[in-house]
Amino acid sequence: MVGAPDRLQRILDFLEFADRFKFVERRGYLTGGERRENDAEHCWHMALVAMVLHGELEDPASVDLGKALRLILVHDLVEIEAGDTYAYDDAAIEGQEEREQRAADRIFGLLPDDLGAEMRALWEEFEARETPEARFAKACDNFQGFMQNVISGGRAWRENGVGREDTRRRTDFPRTVDPAFDALLTRLYARTDREGSFG
């Protein structure tokens, strides 16, 4: 009789499963447009955004950067099962929450119970957008997604008919989180207008 996997094995199984994150495609392209960005790349880039912008916040001490990084690193894991939901696809957004809850049960359930609960709590904190770290992390998420489209010349916007006003769905929120996002986004909009990259 084969017993249930033990603690070490559950950790290894989770880390192996996580490799699939690198296959979850987003809509946005990389610079040069050769291929789309994947979730692992997005999370790494978003974490770098957080590291670089943390000191630019009005009150850096109000946001625990280490905590924000932990939220960022797990915030999209559910997409391994639930898939990436495009920010501008209203039909897909409708079933998103239920899909992602089911995915969370499965994915965080791979880990030993205590560790799985800890990781799931991080994901839930991110989703709720209430704590300063979750608000900052979500602002980095939106900012990175917008910036990725700017630096890839807006190809995904044009392919999906996303116009200048539509992009406010991703940029209004970060502007409310801190003036640093507001200032950076103003620059990126000016560049995008100049380059004519909106859809």
Added chain:
Amino acid sequence: MVGAPDRLQRILDFLEFADRFKFVERRGYLTGGERRENDAEHCWHMALVAMVLHGELEDPASVDLGKALRLILVHDLVEIEAGDTYAYDDAAIEGQEEREQRAADRIFGLLPDDLGAEMRALWEEFEARETPEARFAKACDNFQGFMQNVISGGRAWRENGVGREDTRRRTDFPRTVDPAFDALLTRLYARTDREGSFG
């Protein structure tokens, strides 16, 4: 006359430049062997390893996880210019340090001076492997690299003639950092022996 880029512009330039990290190919393959892993994916996965293993350490309080994550997220940035140096390529390892120092000058030099110095200090701390966070981060680096080869059936090992004993170059160090790495690596070696994946 066009002036030097200001603070905001230097931050944006750095974040745009960082997109190239997603094009730096490592030797190891993803599960299924469809393509090689890139640096951004490696860093994200390594950060996840750190998050999951931190609580498994003998003395978690001795390692600041937030600090370790910051080291991990920037530890390979120099490879955008210097390229990935394969752990088993002695000829390439010879010039590695000089190449990477020059790359660091250029890459961290994109940022405003204070921020660039802060990021460079993280990279140097990682490289020195002296602080508890740097030792833990390096152990996660080695562990992830080894595990990636295990879960992709050892393809890169066979392609590069890397045998079981050779892999100790990546696994002896993590075993000295904490018993958790030792136990996990023992499992992974047993699996690799069973599957016959060494080169």
